[in-house]
Amino acid sequence: MNLGxxxxxxxxxxxxxxLEVRLHPDILVEDMRVGKFLVVQGVRSRFFCMLTDVALGxxxxxxxxxxxxxxxxxxxxxxxxxxxxxxxxLAPMLMFTPPQEEGENGxxxxxxxxxxxxxxxxxxxxxxxxxxxxxxxxxxxxVYEASEEDFRRVxxxxxxxQRKNFSIGKPLDMDVPVCLDLNRFVERSNGxxxxxxxxxxxxxxxxxxxxxxKNAAVNLxxxxxxxxxxxxVSEGKQFSTVKGLKQLFPSKVEVYTLDPESTKRRGxxxxxxxxxSYDQIEVEDVKLCSRDLGxxxxxxxxxxxxxxxxxxxxxxxxxxxxxxxxxxLCEEKRxxxxxxxxxQRKLFRLExxxxxxxxxxxxxxxxxxxxxEAGKNVVIEFGSQSDMLSxxxxxxxxxxxxxxxxxxxxxxxxxxxxxxxxPTQLMITIEEAHRxxxxxxxQSTIFGTIARExxxxxxxxxxxxxxxxxxxxxxxxxxxxxVTALLNDEKDIDAIFTGVSGAGSLKxxxxxxxSKQQALILGHAVPMPVVVRTRPYDTVFYTEIGxxxxxxxxxxxxxxxxxxxxxxxxx
Numbered sequence: 001m002n003l004g005x006x007x008x009x010x011x012x013x014x015x016x017x018x019l020e021v022r023l024h025p026d027i028l029v030e031d032m033r034v035g036k037f038l039v040v041q042g043v044r045s046r047f048f049c050m051l052t053d054v055a056l057g058x059x060x061x062x063x064x065x066x067x068x069x070x071x072x073x074x075x076x077x078x079x080x081x082x083x084x085x086x087x088x089x090l091a092p093m094l095m096f097t098p099p100q101e102e103g104e105n106g107x108x109x110x111x112x113x114x115x116x117x118x119x120x121x122x123x124x125x126x127x128x129x130x131x132x133x134x135x136x137x138x139x140x141x142x143v144y145e146a147s148e149e150d151f152r153r154v155x156x157x158x159x160x161x162q163r164k165n166f167s168i169g170k171p172l173d174m175d176v177p178v179c180l181d182l183n184r185f186v187e188r189s190n191g192x193x194x195x196x197x198x199x200x201x202x203x204x205x206x207x208x209x210x211x212x213x214k215n216a217a218v219n220l221x222x223x224x225x226x227x228x229x230x231x232x233v234s235e236g237k238q239f240s241t242v243k244g245l246k247q248l249f250p251s252k253v254e255v256y257t258l259d260p261e262s263t264k265r266r267g268x269x270x271x272x273x274x275x276x277s278y279d280q281i282e283v284e285d286v287k288l289c290s291r292d293l294g295x296x297x298x299x300x301x302x303x304x305x306x307x308x309x310x311x312x313x314x315x316x317x318x319x320x321x322x323x324x325x326x327x328x329l330c331e332e333k334r335x336x337x338x339x340x341x342x343x344q345r346k347l348f349r350l351e352x353x354x355x356x357x358x359x360x361x362x363x364x365x366x367x368x369x370x371x372x373e374a375g376k377n378v379v380i381e382f383g384s385q386s387d388m389l390s391x392x393x394x395x396x397x398x399x400x401x402x403x404x405x406x407x408x409x410x411x412x413x414x415x416x417x418x419x420x421x422x423p424t425q426l427m428i429t430i431e432e433a434h435r436x437x438x439x440x441x442x443q444s445t446i447f448g449t450i451a452r453e454x455x456x457x458x459x460x461x462x463x464x465x466x467x468x469x470x471x472x473x474x475x476x477x478x479x480x481x482x483v484t485a486l487l488n489d490e491k492d493i494d495a496i497f498t499g500v501s502g503a504g505s506l507k508x509x510x511x512x513x514x515s516k517q518q519a520l521i522l523g524h525a526v527p528m529p530v531v532v533r534t535r536p537y538d539t540v541f542y543t544e545i546g547x548x549x550x551x552x553x554x555x556x557x558x559x560x561x562x563x564x565x566x567x568x569x570x571x
Contacts, residue, residue: 003041006142007032008088010040015136018052018505019090021143025081029054032088034512035172035520035531037146042137046096046128048146048154050529052505053089090143091505092136093528094154096128130154130527151176154527166210168483168521169532178521178532180207180481182216185525186425188480189451189461191433193468193496198485198515201227202537204429204464205245207483212249212377213545217425217460219377220368220402221245222395224386224431229255229379230268242537245379248546254376256368258355258394259383274368274380276397277360278319278350279312285396286347288436288445292389293346298339305335306343316358318344319351354385355394365401372402372426388435395430400446402426403459410457423458433463434470442472451475468495481523486513 007027013019019040023029032054040047058064063083068075076084130153151171156179158167167177185207192207194200205228211217221228231247234240246253246268256274257263263271283303286293290300306314309329321329321344330337350356371378380398382390406423413421430436430447442448450459452474460480468476469491477499487493493510497503500522506529510520513531522529535541 003039003142003144004147006144007038008143010137010139010141010143011087012139013090013136015092015133019049019092019136021088021090022057023086023088025085027086029056029086032086033172035509037151037171037174037530038090038143039146039150040090040092040137040141040143042141044097045135045137046150047092047133047137048094048096048150048528049090049092050505050509050531051088052091052508055087055089057085057087059083059085089505092133095131095133095135096153097131098128146171146174148174148176151178155179155530156181164214164216166207166214167535168206168210169519169534172518172531172533178526178530180210180521180525182211182214182525185481186211186217186427186460187455188524189463189478190481190483190523190525191463191465191468191476191479192483192485193465193487193492194485194519195487195489195492196466199517199534200464200466200485201225201232202517203483203485203519203534204228204462205242205537206535207462208245208377208429209248209541209545211427212245212252217427218372218375219427219429219462220372220399221377221379221429222391222398222431223379223381224391226262226266226381226383226386228429229253229271229381230266243542243546245377248542249377252375252377253379254371255379255381256364257381257383258385258390259381262383263381268381271381272367274364275355275357275360275362276364276394277357278315279359280365280397280401281315281350281393282397282400283307284400284444284446285393288396288441289389289392292387292392293349295343295346296339298336299343299346302335302339303343305333306340309333315347315350319347349389353390355390365398368398369402369405373424375424388432391432392435395436396446399428399450402428403446403450403457406459407457425455426459427462428459429462429464431464433461433465434467437463437471437475439472442475448472448475451478468492471495473498479523481521481525484510484520484522485518486515487511 006024008021008023010019011022032051034051034054036051038049038051040049060083063079151174156163156165158165158177158179164182165179166182168180169178170176171178192200192203208219208221208228211219223229226232228244229246230244231241232244234242246255255268255271257271258274260273283300286303287300306318310317326340327337329335330340368378406426409423413423436445436447447461450461465471476495482496484496487496487510493507496510497506509531513520517534518531519534520529520531
């Protein structure tokens with residue numbers, strides 16, 4: 001196997017601290033970029049590594065004290081490689097290990113190993129087993145560019161008929177896809193993070209489109225800013241639009257709207273109206289919105305008294321009560337008149353919400369649930385009702401009821417073991433996730449429950465947020481796959497790596513991402529952390545992913561294309 005031109009030699013390192021590599025004199029240090037993938041060819045194994053740092057070194061301190069002038073090219077060339085040199089730091093991520101030829105005592109002696117070095121021929125990665133890194137290469141092992149074959153071996157290919165792989169992008173300096181395993185992706189709750197303006201909505205659309213295309217799960221998307229269902233403004237292009245999920249998958253996506261007038265103005269066809277009623281609001285929903293409503297803890301405590309007294313009609317009863325009736329209630333139930341009066345005054349705001357009704361003859365939440373059970377992906381648009389009060393109230397009300405239904409279905413499946421009773425995997429997408437998963441309230445919200453349950457009841461979250469440091473640490477540790485664009489705040493960067501081993505070297509990689517179309521992906525759906533140029537969300541993507549393109553191909557054609565690709569790569 002031809003490994004190409006060696007870039008440098010391993011001079012020291014450790015399993016936890018990474019490998020230090022001295023570059024060969026003919027290698028330009030400026031070509032070494034943080035996030036680049038390289039391989040180290042050891043004696044037995046081939047190590048797949050990420051470049052995490054670049055440095056300059058000198059063999060003698062006198063060179064630093066009296067450096068040559070920039071015009072003195074001769075002296076600079078004389079010193080290059082011997083007196084001055086470049087070094088890079090590599091973090092070993094995975095290793096390719098061939099079947100070992102063992103001696104009588106189960107291992108080769110050092111003399112046997114070094115006697116074979118002269119005739120050593122590295123094996124192709126396709127003939128080697130992929131394993132977690134448990135050791136490091138020896139001194140002076142050579143470092144090479146990672147090949148396309150290495151990437152295919154690690155990340156797979158999109159047309160693999162045995163897996164639901166989806167190409168999320170490409171390495172920074174290579175033209176080969178990096179794939180997510182969507183079966184593993186939807187097994188756990190996941191997150192898309194990045195500061196404002198880095199393309200979180202773009203990344204989320206990519207992930208949702210892949211999940212829908214591969215039928216990995218059904219999606220319930222709470223679309224705060226009307227970006228996912230129908231067309232939206234393109235990232236960085238004020239007068240350009242991109243297609244929404246309903247346009248890409250007309251038969252697989254249904255749009256519900258809390259603001260029919262706004263949805264109609266945007267030209268969204270076949271959108272279904274969604275209304276909620278006061279009797280569907282529970283104290284938990286009001287508690288989640290207490291910050292936006294300006295409610296005190298005392299008001300929430302008295303809300304529980306009202307619920308115990310009036311049941312589901314507690315809000316209607318409260319809004320219709322006079323001061324004298326509130327006083328009488330407090331005397332009978334030992335409530336606090338001031339707190340209940342304040343609660344009544346704040347809840348009058350609900351009357352201004354377009355989607356809220358005193359009573360609904362039709363149960364719209366059950367209608368959403370029937371769409372999900374039929375395999376439809378549901379986008380709920382908020383239109384002009386996109387303030388945090390509406391978003392948190394509606395999202396919590398709908399999610400709580402759907403989760404209750406999934407819990408009962410999952411328990412029935414666990415009892416009967418009948419495949420027909422198995423719930424379809426559901427992924428719920430929420431934005432501004434730190435407002436739902438704040439440490440102060442996460443224990444009492446349905447979203448904290450879902451995140452902690454992992455895949456127990458076939459419901460997971462896709463959280464989108466620009467402030468991961470505002471999310472409870474326990475919840476962050478349960479996030480399976482993290483797709484992270486640029487972050488600058490140290491607290492946010494630390495939060496991304498909650499529960500991640502070897503995070504020190506990855507923090508520098510994250511802090512050096514470009515502000516657009518670059519992301520660090522790590523976690524359950526990828527075999528190792530990887531920096532990618534994200535896949536463009538453009539007409540080429542529409543052609544490759546949309547319903548129209550796939551309807552033209554039969555299953556046999558897709559399988560044949562995948563087998564041909566495997567044969568070309570030697571699999």
